[in-house]
Amino acid sequence: MGIEVVVDGLTKSFGRQNIWQNVSLTLPAGEVSVMLGPSGTGKTVFLKSIIGLLKPEQGRVLINGVDMVNSPEREIMETRKLFGLMFQDGALFGSMSLFDNIAFPLREHTRKKESEIRRIVMERIDIVGLLGAEGKLPGEISGGMRKRAGLARALVLDPQIILCDEPDSGLDPVRTAYLSQLLIDLNAQIDATMLIVTHNLDIAATVPDNMGMLFCRNLVTFGPREVLLTSEVPVVAQFLAGRREGPIGMSEEKDAATLAAEQVNGGGAGAGPRTVVPQLEPSPGMPVRQAALRRRERVAAMMGQLPQAARTAILNSYTPTAGGARP
Ligand SMILES: Nc1ncnc2c1ncn2[C@@H]1O[C@H](COP(=O)(O)OP(=O)(O)OP(=O)(O)O)[C@@H](O)[C@H]1O
Numbered sequence: 643m644g645i646e647v648v649v650d651g652l653t654k655s656f657g658r659q660n661i662w663q664n665v666s667l668t669l670p671a672g673e674v675s676v677m678l679g680p681s682g683t684g685k686t687v688f689l690k691s692i693i694g695l696l697k698p699e700q701g702r703v704l705i706n707g708v709d710m711v712n713s714p715e716r717e718i719m720e721t722r723k724l725f726g727l728m729f730q731d732g733a734l735f736g737s738m739s740l741f742d743n744i745a746f747p748l749r750e751h752t753r754k755k756e757s758e759i760r761r762i763v764m765e766r767i768d769i770v771g772l773l774g775a776e777g778k779l780p781g782e783i784s785g786g787m788r789k790r791a792g793l794a795r796a797l798v799l800d801p802q803i804i805l806c807d808e809p810d811s812g813l814d815p816v817r818t819a820y821l822s823q824l825l826i827d828l829n830a831q832i833d834a835t836m837l838i839v840t841h842n843l844d845i846a847a848t849v850p851d852n853m854g855m856l857f858c859r860n861l862v863t864f865g866p867r868e869v870l871l872t873s874e875v876p877v878v879a880q881f882l883a884g885r886r887e888g889p890i891g892m893s894e895e896k897d898a899a900t901l902a903a904e905q906v907n908g909g910g911a912g913a914g915p916r917t918v919v920p921q922l923e924p925s926p927g928m929p930v931r932q933a934a935l936r937r938r939e940r941v942a943a944m945m946g947q948l949p950q951a952a953r954t955a956i957l958n959s960y961t962p963t964a965g966g967a968r969p
């Protein structure tokens with residue numbers, strides 16, 4: 643099963659520009675989490691910090707006892723092998739076939755024989771629904787196919803932690819829905835810990851077990867999906883409703899004075915109670931998501947500290963609906 647990722651008091655700046663400060667959260671083992679946040683709030687920087695490619699000035703990222711910020715580089719490199727990464731743009735090599743692109747990490751990081759590589763690559767190509775396209779160049783396929791090829795490549799080294807940076811960017815709503823289902827099916831099959839950065843409200847509403855949001859150099863909140871989906875915190879409510887009114891402005895973030903004025907004027911209020919749509923279930927024939935079972939216990943233990951609206955939404959999600967029984 644996946645591995646827990648503990649982020650503890652992380653602060654990152656570039657020169658004098660502070661990106662975020664004192665970010666702490668735990669990605670529970672094998673669960674799916676989403677990180678939201680307006681453009682430029684440092685979501686990609688956050689992912690890069692988790693794998694140790696960027697070094698925050700303060701804090702720790704603990705994975706199996708290795709600190710991806712401060713441990714010796716050799717240990718960080720070793721731990722990085724646990725990760726599968728899916729980049730914002732797919733990041734495929736344009737001159738290589740999909741097969742060679744997806745085989746690349748295996749050829750680079752393992753000494754497997756070509757026959758074994760072929761078996762693994764074709765299996766992953768099958769999982770993401772690209773059988774038959776393996777001989778094509780990235781330029782010859784659609785954006786959605788490139789995304790799935792990027793996901794297949796992220797999967798070849800049997801990752802226990804998968805980081806996806808805007809897997810939906812450039813996809814139409816239908817393809818995004820298929821991708822959401824693919825992520826959940828994948829989670830059911832390999833039980834890897836997943837962190838997805840996205841702006842897509844449908845993914846946010848239907849895919850994750852947990853959700854967080856970066857805004858104004860801070861982690862606004864991180865917790866069970868129902869906490870954010872029912873949150874009355876103005877920036878969260880505004881973002882999830884996709885409204886202009888509220889603390890989030892056109893140029894990434896409204897400045898401090900505008901923000902203060904907004905709050906005085908009650909910006910962000912007025913949307914009324916929001917309904918929480920059910921989380922996606924694995925497709926028929928897929929195994930039960932072990933993470934969903936573990937999460938149920940984990941959330942039960944923290945129920946007492948959750949806001950009432952979140953508690954109600956969680957309890958409702960356990961009630962069988964016309965759509966089928968919940969796990
Ligand atoms: N290597 C770097 N050197 C200097 N500044 C950087 C570097 N990488 C990112 N930044 C800055 O950090 C801030 C956050 O960037 P980041 O790419 O993490 O935003 P994001 O939340 O992923 O945005 P988007 O939703 O548009 O992808 C930006 O102001 C960016 O200019």
Ligand SMILES: [Mg+2]
Pocket residue numbers: 685686687730807
């Ligand atoms: Mg980004």
